[in-house]
Amino acid sequence: xxxxxxxxxxxxxxxxxxxxxxxxxxxxxxxxxxxxxxxxxxxxxxxxxxxxxxxxxxxxxxxxxxxxxxxxxxxxxxxxxxxxxxxxxxxxxxxxxxxxxxxxxxxxxxxxxxxxxxxxxxxxxxxxxxxxxxxxxxxxxxxxxxxxxxxxxxxxxxxxxxxxxxxxxxxxxxxxxxxxxxxxxxxxxxxxxxxxxxxxxxxxxxxxxxxxxxxxxxxxxxxxxxxxxxxxxxxxxxxxxx
Amino acid sequence: xxxxxxxxxxxxxxxxxxxxxxxxxxxxxxxxxxxxxxxxxxxxxxxxxxxxxxxxxxxxxxxxxxxxxxxxxxxxxxxxxxxxxxxxxxxxxxxxxxxxxxxxxxxxxxxxxxxxxxxxxxxxxxxxxxxxxxxxxxxxxxxxxxxxxxxxxxxxxxxxxxxxxxxxxxxxxxxxxxxxxxxxxxxxxxxxxxxxxxxxxxxxxxxxxxxxxxxxxxxxxxxxxxxxxxxxxxxxxxxxxxxxxxxxxxxxxxxxxxxxxxxxxxxxxxxxxxxxxxxxxxxxxxxxxxxxxxxxxxxxxxxxxxxxxxxxxxxxxxxx
Numbered sequence: 346x347x348x349x350x351x352x353x354x355x356x357x358x359x360x361x362x363x364x365x366x367x368x369x370x371x372x373x374x375x376x377x378x379x380x381x382x383x384x385x386x387x388x389x390x391x392x393x394x395x396x397x398x399x400x401x402x403x404x405x406x407x408x409x410x411x412x413x414x415x416x417x418x419x420x421x422x423x424x425x426x427x428x429x430x431x432x433x434x435x436x437x438x439x440x441x442x443x444x445x446x447x448x449x450x451x452x453x454x455x456x457x458x459x460x461x462x463x464x465x466x467x468x469x470x471x472x473x474x475x476x477x478x479x480x481x482x483x484x485x486x487x488x489x490x491x492x493x494x495x496x497x498x499x500x501x502x503x504x505x506x507x508x509x510x511x512x513x514x515x516x517x518x519x520x521x522x523x524x525x526x527x528x529x530x531x532x533x534x535x536x537x538x539x540x541x542x543x544x545x546x547x548x549x550x551x552x553x554x555x556x557x558x559x560x561x562x563x564x565x566x567x568x569x570x571x572x573x574x575x576x577x578x579x580x581x582x583x584x585x586x587x
Numbered sequence: 588x589x590x591x592x593x594x595x596x597x598x599x600x601x602x603x604x605x606x607x608x609x610x611x612x613x614x615x616x617x618x619x620x621x622x623x624x625x626x627x628x629x630x631x632x633x634x635x636x637x638x639x640x641x642x643x644x645x646x647x648x649x650x651x652x653x654x655x656x657x658x659x660x661x662x663x664x665x666x667x668x669x670x671x672x673x674x675x676x677x678x679x680x681x682x683x684x685x686x687x688x689x690x691x692x693x694x695x696x697x698x699x700x701x702x703x704x705x706x707x708x709x710x711x712x713x714x715x716x717x718x719x720x721x722x723x724x725x726x727x728x729x730x731x732x733x734x735x736x737x738x739x740x741x742x743x744x745x746x747x748x749x750x751x752x753x754x755x756x757x758x759x760x761x762x763x764x765x766x767x768x769x770x771x772x773x774x775x776x777x778x779x780x781x782x783x784x785x786x787x788x789x790x791x792x793x794x795x796x797x798x799x800x801x802x803x804x805x806x807x808x809x810x811x812x813x814x815x816x817x818x819x820x821x822x823x824x825x826x827x828x829x830x831x832x833x834x835x836x837x838x839x840x841x842x843x844x845x846x847x848x849x850x851x852x853x854x855x856x857x858x859x860x861x862x863x864x865x866x867x868x869x870x871x872x873x874x875x876x877x878x879x880x881x882x883x884x885x886x887x888x889x890x891x892x893x894x895x896x897x898x899x900x901x902x903x904x905x906x907x
Contacts, residue, residue: 350687361675425671429732432635432667433688434660585639
């Protein structure tokens with residue numbers, strides 16, 4: 346009950362703010378533009394157009410999540426409304442999870458129309474082989490998991506600061522660290538190459554984008570999301586001590 | 588209903604609340620007085636479960652605020668000093684949202700919101716955006732929120748701040764009416780408010796309790812050394828000397844220009860010396876234009892207890 350009430354409020358707060366609509370327009374424009382540019386550049390090659398779409402969605406998603414997550418807790422702490430949540434009969438877990446769910450829902454709602462660009466391309470290109478819906482669904486699943494992980498990281502960063510701007514920048518830094526983890530690991534001399542591949546977002550996105558649903562990265566991302574949310578709950582609890 | 592035992596709260600090296608103990612009976616209205624930084628808000632935030640204590644125990648209705656925090660929060664309504672509301676919500680929408688968070692069912696929610704709106708004078712403002720409300724109306728929304736789930740304990744931190752005189756009177760009447768049904772702790776800088784509304788007053792300074800009693804008893808303790816004011820026409824030094832020789836007068840100070848002088852006589856105890864002073868002045872053939880006892884109120888108690896630095900000095904001066 347309390348979870349649903351908070352989740353609804355969180356989601357409504359995003360849509361009541363003009364920032365949400367500006368973010369939506371900018372995200373859809375940039376993702377669409379990048380996708381079109383990618384299609385034009387890769388014409389004549391064998392690379393499936395879906396990969397261009399997923400890459401565009403994932404790249405701009407990082408900025409989208411930073412903008413969304415900066416208001417999750419940092420804004421509540423800055424305005425002081427967090428005090429009203431703390432003194433209401435709610436568990437810290439309900440507060441963190443509902444805010445996380447609200448932010449993730451908003452991110453996915455913004456990204457959803459952009460995921461449909463593949464079918465727009467399909468409709469506008471009658472002579473070309475159609476879109477593989479299985480591969481599209483698998484790629485979207487990976488993006489949902491990635492968004493879940495990045496929003497969890499953003500929620501934690503947002504809890505650590507009172508300034509929404511610092512939260513956005515910190516969130517962006519942590520998300521890019523997650524995205525580049527595999528690539529950074531490859532650069533370390535003597536590092537396990539297989540582990541680097543497993544942690545590489547681009548490699549995993551390529552696998553899912555081809556329609557192969559690999560449960561190992563999925564479980565890894567879900568576990569990392571759970572750990573980040575658990576730490577967030579503990580951080581919120583610790584606020585009573587400070 | 589509320590039991591605070593050796594409560595201590597530190598922020599780094601600063602001790603905001605230092606070994607404070609007090610009790611509040613069911614249905615009682617307790618006033619919290621003290622200058623800024625006295626520890627009032629910190630104590631209220633601990634009672635509201637917004638902060639954890641560094642030391643000591645706090646019980647609300649027998650429930651520990653730290654280990655049974657959720658159960659305590661169901662029984663406590665809290666109006667913070669720095670009230671923060673969502674500016675993008677309407678008044679009615681906000682109260683329904685808060686009611687749902689507090690676990691009210693659909694039917695109870697409708698009844699309780701309507702009741703809180705009526706009691707706090709928000710009728711007609713339910714459709715207004717909170718961001719466009721005046722400070723006074725926002726304060727009323729906060730009060731309605733605190734009352735929403737009909738809590739056993741109400742913690743009100745400066746509830747009349749930002750209200751106009753008419754609203755202040757209405758709010759005081761509302762708070763006074765809450766006693767009996769709710770246990771109320773009212774923190775305020777407005778001494779007349781505490782004096783008129785509260786059954787008992789707790790005065791804090793620098794994190795410690797310096798006095799706790801009924802407003803009347805506290806004022807009566809101040810009256811333990813009565814003070815007389817007189818306006819007398821006569822030679823200044825001679826008048827001061829005569830007044831000083833009146834049995835029971837401890838100290839005399841005089842001011843004024845020309846032949847009329849204003850004299851303040853601090854008595855050794857609470858005895859009314861007006862008649863003796865009159866006889867002494869009349870016996871010298873001087874003219875007496877005014878003779879009155881200075882009434883000590885809660886403000887004098889508050890100033891006396893919080894002005895001096897050392898608690899021992901305060902206790903010595905005012906016999907607490």
